Amino acid sequence: MIVLNGSVYTDLNSAPTSDLQAILEAANPFQESVRVEAGKIVYWEAHYFRMMASMRILRMGIPMTYTMEYLEEQVLLLLQESDLLKKSVQIHFSFFSTGSISRSVPIVPSSFLIHGEACETMLGVQTSDRSIDLYKDHWVVKGLYGTLEQSNDRLRKLASVYAFENDFEDCVLLNEDKQITETITGAIFVVKGNQIKTPPLTSGCRSSVYRQVVIDLLVKQDGLDLVEDVVSPFELQKADELFVVSLSNGIQSVKQYRKKVFVSTTAESVFSKFIMGYRLS
Incomplete structure (x- = not known):
């Protein structure tokens, strides 16, 4: 219908x-x-x-x-x-x-x-045994236009083909400055110690509702330092944890990037607070 x-x-x-x-x-x-x-x-x-x-x-x-x-x-x-x-x-x-x-x-x-x-009801943090990788064939459009849902849609579809052909769970998208913007699925959050870093809207990532919901939640959470700043590809291998936020999957923990295997401790903690707000909204 x-x-x-x-x-x-x-x-x-x-x-x-x-x-x-x-x-x-x-x-x-x-x-x-x-x-x-x-x-x-x-x-x-x-x-x-x-x-x-x-x-x-x-x-x-x-x-x-x-x-x-x-x-x-x-x-x-x-x-x-x-x-x-x-x-x-x-x-x-x-x-x-x-x-x-x-x-x-x-x-x-x-x-x-x-x-x-x-669709499936959100019940917990989604996980996968497959890894993610960088997609470097094309660059994301930066600026205000790049934050719109459809601006980089064709690029995400091309990246999805690359992920399928190479058996990756997801791919990280870069802008022309070779900075991380997001993944095919949604907004990426990089955890190192008590700091959680996510690319700013000026990088070209989508200004999604669920991205902002999680940012607002993290800002209020004691013991965590949320930073919206430029993220380089080198920071992914140094991170303790990576998770992706999207409407389709909620909070999804990243299992592996190249040889680095991640935990999902922070993602689990964030989800417990996220789902409360989700149910009450």
């Missing part, structure tokens, strides 16, 4: 031809994913404001109807029609321009598409 501009359809093929044409002509639709637990959107306010900010950066028209309450209603409508109200679900928003941007028309109207699927 999908929701397209407020109407429910069984799939894209049953949607009006005019709407399908607009989707096909949309150059780079903006996308945002959210998690839903038993009919409640997790961190909905943060996700909503991120979507609106991203649309403004992309010069997309934002109709007055795109209120937080209206879009939440559309999600609940989709869950109800798909019989997913009582399950853990990932919902995906796509916003796309319905016209061509030009000098005379810098901001054009937009439409939205929502679809979703059931």
Whole structure:
């Protein structure tokens, strides 16, 4: 099931031809994913404001109807029609321009598409026996544009192919200054002693809601020093622990980088506090 501009359809093929044409002509639709637990959107306010900010950066028209309450209603409508109200679900928003941007028309109207699927409930820190590696074929775009979800999407897909071909769990992405930005999956956190370091938004990492949630949590945690600063590839082998934060996996502990094997002590401690906020949000 999908929701397209407020109407429910069984799939894209049953949607009006005019709407399908607009989707096909949309150059780079903006996308945002959210998690839903038993009919409640997790961190909905943060996700909503991120979507609106991203649309403004992309010069997309934002109709007055795109209120937080209206879009939440559309999600609940989709869950109800798909019989997913009582399950853990990932919902995906796509916003796309319905016209061509030009000098005379810098901001054009937009439409939205929502679809979703059931997913696993977060129960603990995810682990894997496979290792991660650096992806160095292409560089992440830095700056404000690079923080948007879709800006480096094609690069992440290429890195995923590299990871699959070499049997890696994940790959670390670099910017043109050869600084670490994030992994294919999400935001990376480097633990050394009582310091936890993560790349800043200026590096080109995505400004994801879950990244900020964990940063806010770590800032308040006694005994830990959270630092947002440049991270070099050399720091990975010197680290005591690495973990990755994403909407799809929650907190995921990294098992190995090259010959260095990591523990998951900090990740376990952070998850116990993270899941409390997740359930209460």
